[in-house]
Amino acid sequence: MTDAEERAGFGARLAEARKTRGMSLEDVHQHTRLEMRIIEALELERIDDLGQPVYARGYIRSYARLVGLDPQALIESYNAASGAPEVDSWAPPQVERHEAGQHIRPQYVALALVAIVTLLVLFWVFGKQDDSEGTVPTSAAPDKPTVTAANEASPLPALPEQSDAGTAATEDAPHSEGGVGSAEIAGQGPESTGGQAGGADETAPRAAVVPEPAQQAEPADTGRNEERASQPEAVPDGKVLTLQLEGDSWVEVIDARGRKLVRRLLRAGQVERLVGEPPFSVFLGNADAVRLKYEDQPVDPRRWRRPNATARFRIPE
Template structure:
């Protein structure tokens, strides 16, 4: 058949005799119209194997009667056969069964239906992958945000007020948790389960207080008050309170503590420096006489992680 007649049958088929089985009636009507099984499958949207079973009256290969009657209706419509006659002939040849749950409808494959490709299964897979990817991205962002969030900063101590600093009983005074000498102003908090050792001032009020050790060259260079910084020094101006951790290229920790607003740190090490700030908007940085513009690197949590000099 040509393309003009693929969807329209111009002349009715010869009527089947009363004694014909449904399969014989369908086959005679198809042959009278000059249709092949593949052409009939394309017009009825039924699988070629289903039409072949209908024409052979092979009811064992077909599905439940509720679906078979639908097949006959489609064939009757395309082949211009009396629908009721096909259904009555089918009912006379099939023994009624007890009601059962209907099986899945058999659909023609892409080859049986003249080509084409099913897109519903592919679309379902894409949706599942998209949902899984969104969930993984959300969990990673949440985990990264929780790791980079900092504890609430302590309130600044009033000028002139005594601010005692607790030192872990199991670590020497002046050494922070990284093992490096503590910079000026470091505050080490002892773990909750660490034993508390009474200080000399508590056990012996009359004992003279130990004299403060002289500031080492490293401490003087860190505070930036008495030492002259080299050209490779990193200068930080803390406008407001912020937690800061700075390491140089050798992995040496130059600063790792909460810095009060108004402090200025001059860190002299081997660049590039690895910088992490807890309150980045309240900190200004300068390197080799030029300000370091890291505003674009500040996260929604007000933290910032970058290297100096900035990577380009």
């Protein structure tokens, strides 16, 4: 490089090299994709028209490579003419933004993990609740008859104190097993009902206990008790609810006076005829296996059937 070339600015060198190669401004534009105003600003060294130093240096590199000049020498000439620092000021902020992103990323990951764990816990809790609700009647059915028999055995000694022995026998009859309740309402005496209770349901624990309260009442007036026991209607104003079992089902029936007419597991083939004060509150563990009649009028319990085959309703509605 001659002294004259060293004294010439970066723009004059670019213009001279272009002319030496026989290229026009349009040729430079086609090869470098630089705008015509930028090419003219470079050759005329209109530094203000070149924009930020970082962009100006990029323009100079593209133009210098096209015409075969050393880009670094031309950039040094530009730095001297413009007074711009040799190091680009935009580099450090780019590094800082990258580091800031690294600090934020773990926070988002932690939040996402917490959200996933929370959703899993909620699904597990609600799933357990649905399972427990669907299996309550089935799992509770074998245990409830034993507990009910133990809890309800204590009121039996109070039978002689009732003003009407027939009424007392009917109120307590639903607490015993299915054969006892049906026989007393049909008009049979206590001696025959004890035998029927043992045959109807071998799983019932109270079949041998039921006759004892009736025997305690005999010393007072044996003839009078037999006359009252033979009466067909123990509850004068009661209504009749009949249950016929086509399959095993847990059955609970409570009348308007709060008396539990039946509360145990009934087997397929059993028929229960209950008398009480309506409306009756009924719960069936297997609604598909029970046929109902209220005052000899059929009632379909599947109207109230739940997805787990249970049903809870009142008769009459």
